[in-house]
Amino acid sequence: MTATWPHLSGRLDGNRHILPVRIYFEDTDFSGVVYHGSYVRFMERGRTDFLRLLGVGHEALARGDHGGDEGEGLAFTVRRMTIDFLKPARIDDLVEVETTLKELGGARVVVDQTVRRGAEVLATAVVTVALINAAGQPRRLPDWIRAKLPPPS
Amino acid sequence: MTATWPHLSGRLDGNRHILPVRIYFEDTDFSGVVYHGSYVRFMERGRTDFLRLLGVGHEALARGDHGGDEGEGLAFTVRRMTIDFLKPARIDDLVEVETTLKELGGARVVVDQTVRRGAEVLATAVVTVALINAAGQPRRLPDWIRAKLPPPS
Amino acid sequence: MTATWPHLSGRLDGNRHILPVRIYFEDTDFSGVVYHGSYVRFMERGRTDFLRLLGVGHEALARGDHGGDEGEGLAFTVRRMTIDFLKPARIDDLVEVETTLKELGGARVVVDQTVRRGAEVLATAVVTVALINAAGQPRRLPDWIRAKLPPPS
């Protein structure tokens, strides 16, 4: 089906990943614009599809499939998130979530994320994620994942 | 903490369970009223707290704790749901979710659910749930759960 | 941006509309599969994008833009929904929401919706929607919208 729906996971553009997101009823609130918590969901979709296009899937990671080798089940988890809400998105809007790698540590990754509507910046975030095992213990980013990531910018 | 927050899980009233639910920003959409999908969440909260007050917890079930005995991990899953949306709830409203047991089969339970604001009926539903194991296979409702349920009305 | 992201709103295929939906963290629950309430959101996205590709947008309707003429603000609202949950979707899955027009009355529209993963049917629904004004009063489906809808199948 992926062939049928090109760009459903957005696209890589150099160091950046861009994901289109449509605003539906579910994303808005009674104030008439998008609920602030919805941007948190959009940004998670952006990070997930960035990883997907690099060849890292949540389901395979959780199963312990480490790029072919077997290992313990792993999952990415968010440790810290700072979001600035600048302008509201509205129903029917098409926005884009841009994700860039900012820092790559032993056990954590920091990304910059921006939500835009055309040229307008609606929200920006700095998000720190870490890799944990099923027991919640932090795990060093494996070399096979590290090898797939673009250099931090 | 439960002592500190009486009625947080609602209350049993004969065959019925009543759960109070406050309407927050997250539950509304840009049309100014509650998003239709939010009632599905409220009804799940009602069913969960009905079971909780009867002594059946999701976490214990998933761990395989069967009222003290060990067994395979189980979870309730929704098989079928018919909802009628009659009147909209609004931000700041306090609504009540009423749940009553309608049918009790070998492997499935049917409940009636009603969302009210005071005397006004906002939404009604008939929901069929079943018990499954971790592999998704249907499981007969164990006697220890059956013994805790009120008679269907 | 629409040119950049073809098929973001799915596609019309005769009387049917097909929308691709990716399963993200936000759509799942602790049982390991997709939360039942998430299908309600996916189905709303399908109905919305069906209307969008036919030329009917929620934002324009709410503003009272009736295909060019001015009028009172209108919104679609769900009156009744029956959903059968057959098989669970999982994280990273790509599913498709198919929407077909089933009945077209004076003030209400009934659609059939099916969520598939490849050839597997995961969930089906029959959904009745109606058009209301800002005061919540039912409104007859205007001729300009009626003219855009495919014949019921």
Place this chain on the structure above:
Amino acid sequence: MTATWPHLSGRLDGNRHILPVRIYFEDTDFSGVVYHGSYVRFMERGRTDFLRLLGVGHEALARGDHGGDEGEGLAFTVRRMTIDFLKPARIDDLVEVETTLKELGGARVVVDQTVRRGAEVLATAVVTVALINAAGQPRRLPDWIRAKLPPPS
């Protein structure tokens, strides 16, 4: 109904507000614990009920009811949010959201928020909110709201 459900909106304790929140299916994700975006919703509930117990309701504000006087419709909006996710909450958990006023400016309010499970701190946040009118323009915090707020701590 408020009399029937004491403490549904939590309670004021000196400068602090405490709101109990139950973890339901809807709040969790396939990793087995609470989805990080759910804490954002819990914290909004805490801020809303803090205001509610002080006598400031979203619905009345949006209608332009300024503590009895009429005025333009207003709504609180989140400008900035920094969250640290320390330990995960799980299904069936009862957590408490503590909100304290940190800074009170002319047009913005900064609050500290902490989510706890018993004595364990699960998440902390610093949140800046502002008041806007229906056109999205910032508005000075009216004196009648200011008079109801406790002194920043």
